[in-house]
Amino acid sequence: MLGIAILCKTLLKGGAEKQALILAKSLQEKNIDVCIVNWYQDKIDPENLRYIRQNEIRYFPLNGGLISKLFSLKRLLENENSGYIVSYLTFANIVAGISKLMSSNLKTIGGIRNEKLPYYKFVIERFVHNHVNDVTVFNNYSGKVKFKKRGFNADKIHVIQNAIELDNRQAKENENHGNSGESGNSGNEIKIVTVGRFVNQKDYPTALKSFRLLKDKCSTTKLKYIIIGYGPLESEIRSLASELEITGEVQIMINPPNIPEILRSSDIFLSTSLFEGVSNAIMEAMVAG
Structure with missing residues (x-):
């Protein structure tokens, strides 16, 4: 063969x-x-x-x-x-x-x-x-x-749509997490996470401005926005976060090794991509539960 x-x-x-x-x-x-x-x-x-x-x-x-x-x-x-x-x-x-x-x-x-x-x-x-x-x-x-x-x-x-790997241990963890009725946040903090390359296609300005609006409308709620990725627009993303005065709530992580754990500990996955095929990031967020 x-x-x-x-x-x-x-x-x-x-x-x-x-x-x-x-x-x-x-x-x-x-x-x-x-x-x-x-x-x-x-x-x-x-x-x-x-x-x-x-x-x-x-x-x-x-x-x-x-x-x-x-x-x-x-x-x-x-x-x-x-x-x-x-x-x-x-x-x-x-x-x-x-x-x-x-x-x-x-x-x-x-x-x-x-x-x-x-x-x-x-x-x-x-x-x-x-x-x-x-x-x-x-x-x-x-x-x-x-x-x-x-x-x-x-x-x-x-x-042929994208494949995704799910090991038995992760599936069991997700099942137990769902049965427990517990959310991923610690205390009253709501964690929002985005995973994607720092390129124009992912439209991070919309994500950051949306987070700023959410922060203003929910002033009594503790919010945290985690951005995971890498790419040529990193400095622009950091600058915009500073301009919007949300650097205290925004955490930018460059290629961390524990993305599945971060997804599982978060409450909301946010994608503002202008276009995609089938997004690996969204699929992995769905797997994380």
């Missing part, structure tokens, strides 16, 4: 990267020959590397220049007897398409995770989808409908 290579541009923290790792583990558990390929070898989050090692997933980071990496990937696919590439996001979809042109028997499955893309990415994705890759997987039906109307070959679109 031919193996499967899962290709990512990086393995830094992110929804696509998380889904790639969960897919690799799931396929491996079904005794399917699978490996993870990281285009930028030095760009991997320590938690993701730990996940790979704990689950004994075969991992191949690439190094060198563009041409060198393309031929290294070609040799890797041949050596691993990989007949399929599953790729995530625009750059990896392009690389998968080039790999298909270099190996005619290779089947390529691209991945699009948002219902909205910048125009230049949309044009590239449409060309790769229609003319190179065999299939593109969307994680939401909204994206499928919108992209189909804008020229994507509908016959090559498949929808």
